[in-house]
Amino acid sequence: MENKRINGNDLMALGYKENHAMGVALKINKKRLGFSRDEMLANFKNVLENPESYVADKIFRPLAEVLLNIDSMARETIALKESPVSYTVYGEAQIEEGAKKQMDIAMTLPITVAGALMPDAHQGYGLPIGGVLATQNAIIPYGVGVDIGCRMALSVFDLPASYLEANHDKLKEILMSNTRFGAGKGYLKQERMDHAVLDNPLFKTHALIRSLKDKAWTQLGSSGGGNHFVEFGIMEFTEKDESLGVERGRYLALLSHSGSRGLGATIADHYTKLAKAICRLPYQAQNLAYLDLHTEEGQEYWLAMNLAGDYASACHEVIHEKIKRGLGAGLLAKIENHHNFAWKEQFEGEEVIVHRKGATPAGKDTMGIIPGSMATPGFLVRGKGEELAINSASHGAGRLMSRTQAIKTLADSDLKQMLRDHGITLLGAGMDEAPMAYKDIHTVMAAQVDLVDVVATFSPKIVRMADDGSRED
Template sequence: MKEKQLLDLGVDPEDIEFAKELVENARAKGLNKKKVNRQLQLAVQKPEANFTNPYFGKLAQKVYQDRRFKERKEPAPWKIWGEDLPEQAVLQMKNACRLPISWRGALMADAHQGYGLPIGGVLATENAVIPYAVGVDIACRVKMTVFDSPAEDVDKNKDFLVDTLQKDTLFGIGKTFSKPHDHEVLQEDWSFSKVTKHIKPRAIKQLGSSGSGNHFVEFGELTVSQDTLGLQAGTYLAVLSHSGSRGAGSAVANHYSQLAMKLRPGLPKELQHLAWLTLDSEEGQEYWQAMELMGRYAAANHEIIHEKIIKSLGATPLLQIENHHNFAWKEVHDGRELIVHRKGATPAGKDDLGIIPGSMVNSCYVVRGKGDETSLSSAPHGAGRVMSRRKAKQLFNWTDVNQMIKSKNVTLLSAGLDEAPSVYKDIDMVMEYSNDLVEILACFQPRIVKMAEDGERPED
């Protein structure tokens, strides 16, 4: 029996060779193909009821033992930054540290509830990757371009900058370009898995676009208080973007998350979204390859957005910085190679440059990582929500929100009410909690902001 047939019958990848042997033995003893398939399928699907099966009982026993959840004797150690973090986020982090694959964790000051691992959660595992601990918007990232133009241009050329954002950006789920952009990422192999092969045509049409939810492109003023980053102290015009791998990343995340949960049916309900794929399995290797491709695709989206804006402005970029979250990295900590998941958290290794945004009216910070090992060299990815989208829509109205935005000297072109500034934590407080993780080098103040239209389903 071929490997694909065994997989279709529900055999775990690590049990393929063992199952082949049992199938051969069963056929040699006269069991016909139809009965082999049926009994094998029962042994895999209901192992606890098939321990005494004369042909596949040993497989049933192995499957049952392998799929039983074996919790760590003691939770993996982890540390919290910040105070009064949401109870559900803290509980999710505690649960993640119960996994047998977990090594160490951290919870950032911008934490709030997510699927499986909380937003702001950092988890190091051994030889395993958790699709939902990476996140649905794989490799969501921020990128900043600083121009050789004074910040006063935000006011002097406001209409032109507004037109540039309207012309050079595209937001929203399902939105595609009628004339697709080209990029070297599209020349890569997308056929290594069914899901990436299937999603490529859509990815081509969405390349260079932004998502919805908290994704944005905005012009603003970057203030550098002392000579650093290769810039002289002063205030500059800059553009900042935030979005990820769009529909392609979502498809990859959903496919492999469902596959991981199918392969770990013995997990308790509260841990089901933390189902993992081992890196020495075909599925684990395939997901890792897909995740890294989505990382390059997300980077390409930002590259195209910034190239179009640079061309429209006719300005010279002095500096470009970018970093991503919702990803997993192979890193060495505690003297061993680990898989470090950062879901809504960013790398902050020694001297790593990064960007930590606030909200559409509040400061964003350019930072340098300090390489703090207790955080697994991580930092927050933003301000973090303090309420759900549903609650935000119940509490706020556009009349009050627009008045507040205008008082901050910000021009908002479009956004959802559930992205109102008050749904976010105080970014300065988040940064204060994180002063042992990063050093602040510069401050960006949004002035012209574009997000997806109100009513779009969130994609962040």
Template sequence: MAQQLRGNDLRQLGFPEGRAIGLALAQLQRKHLKKLSHTDQLTLLQRVLQTPTEFSTDLDWSHVAAALLPPPSRHIALTERKEYALYGAEHIEQGAIHQMETAMKLPVTVAGALMPDAHHGYGLPIGGVLATDNAVIPYAVGVDIGCRMALSVLPLPPQFLGQRVQELRKLLLEHTRFGNRDGFQHGRKMDHAVLERNEFQDIGFLRNKQATAAAQIGTSGGGNHFVEFGIVEITEPQNELGLPLGQYVGLLSHSGSRGLGASVANHYTQLAMENCQLPAEAKHLAWLSLETELGQEYWRAMNLAGDYASACHFQIHHRIAKALGEKPLAKVENHHNFAWKERMADGREVIVHRKGATPAGKGVLGMIPGSMTAPGFIVRGRGVAESLASASHGAGRRMSRTRAKQELGEAEVRRYLAQHGVELIGGGLDEAPMAYKDIHAVMQSQQELVDVLGTFTPRIVRMEGAST
């Protein structure tokens, strides 16, 4: 095994101060590169330093090459804005529309749609759907990669919730964890095959992320993420869930890929911005071509994060169903903050980014939540081409987090929750139900996109901010 190189060794080769040195040293820790002799490692680094363009798409060295290359002398120019479908324009703030208009000017953009719950985000607005030509945009996927809704319909009558409030409250406290500081103690963690995936070893950036992923498996994030009990009402007799009309107890969770997804999003967005320099208003829409090894690397990391998010939900529902001694009658799970390879109506393959938008292909089931005091909707997609087979992912924010904290009071919110019969564990003013749009108006704006099979009404809600 070669003697370990240090920063001074790279400086002597001529490496500039900055990110390139750290990235190169980290890369040399990969198993197949550690086997090289000291001389061969130095020779390889010298080649990367002298001809970084030759390594700009190399799976091992593209990150280092990007850090060594000077920024392009000019930006990639935007093109004429392409048309896109807009649903519920009266519910959407101007900032989100402006962001969508900018996204429709990218040279790689093919088509787009904006959902009625849309609001301002980084790069693509939340609620934005964007189809591109063989390119993936990390910030059009989003930071919380693979964030999803998961619903279990349990064989319990609705009155069970009213009769067992304290028991169910205790159950949520015991079997869920939120945020970055509150995980399951050793011995209570559950294992999952996703933690053994090859990507954790194949992709150098992910090698030190496996431990964090293992520590956070089965937990939920902060912000608007939740696990809640509520009442499911099936209203459509012809439903793919195989459930008779009527009411049931439901368990609904909303969370994503935790620290793993956030790290992937931020890392590859930075690399995309280094390799794809756009005008200031579009800089967060920098893309990675899927013809490059860097683009393929992000694609693998994104899919890993999405599968990890699904594993977290599986564990949450498994823990709680086991504690209740019940087996779900049916499940619905769908995700957003992701990119899919799909074919448009004309047969063209595109990369469809859904940032805060629900897949609504023909016959595809999904769950669109409202707020703590408003119902969510179990839906079946209609596969409308103009919407890129998408629908909203919720009600959408009416107030920013800052504004909600400034304008709402805790006593006011507690009274409002009590009036609606909702028991809240944790949560903050920024997640108060008054901070969200009217879900009924949002659903009205997209009635051509989905069919409603039933509803979910929250009753006992847990969010970040309450410990065991």
């Protein structure tokens, strides 16, 4: 086909190697610049064979310069381990090859100590989503992820499940009045809430973060696009949970999922670029560029990452408090956990940095929340502290298909029927978030019975998501 995109395999067929020259060529190809596919391939072949002839060319000059300096670049590149460190994969049959390949590359980093792949894993940037990686005194911005500190927060109210059906319209209005969704969306100045997180000294001492304070204040208490949500549902405890003090029964509950908004995304972008400039890795590993925690840059990112995590938590706190006030209800339990983060933890007797990109902390007796989708159950879980999983579990069901594939192949009528069958009211969202775009949550949970115990089940009933097609997740 004339406009079929050129990929790495096409370039390797011309003689390119999997290195930085290939990356530059693919960037040039994205623009296409009026060339047909065949013409572009012919140009790439000519540049490879005669780079000197293209050093003054406006379009192909960056590629020619890389090709002419590829040997010196290779000498400056940090060497990877000859073979990946072994790691455990949970639910391997349901995990795409691209995610496994990304994890294999991560396990060859010179800083890698251990890793694990969760059953909801799928391909991302650098570390796969669902990837857990323990490193020696180094942190990988893309190993944390773009939405730093993205988290789940659950409030179980002292209201019976029957309250939801009897007060459906009221609950819908409470959600609509007390939440705001979408990439870049926030609150007007007169609507903004205050929170102690905005008093963090980094907002005064760190130039980048200082420039983001107004955005952080604007977006405090809001949610992103993509798979972020705030939803009312039914929480069912089949027996009393002693540690939470919640009796057996079915209760009204509120579940939310979102992260650090524009603050976290800007921090992630800045430090990923900085890491790539400092840490020169081979082409296939470049998105795993890391910062040594002994360096000023590493310490800066560590502090910024923790601030973004605190900010994400504050956003959920504001949302849950506003909705609790709207309900006029009391709390039986409040549970929160985050992913897209890095922690200092002990592993086999030594301190390591554990990156959980789309993975839930599941240390011994650690509480966590693993959602399904807008029409499938989520689970309140207690970790078992499995060391092979680096004390982790999945952060959800995990995508079965890409957003683009979901939009192209799934039928709106099928989604509406599914929502009717499960008695769910959906406020916002698009076909890219349809339940059919996700793996079966029961299959995912079955693959991690060694990692967590299920404490209670959450069934979504009134779901609010972004309705503007934004993809911030």
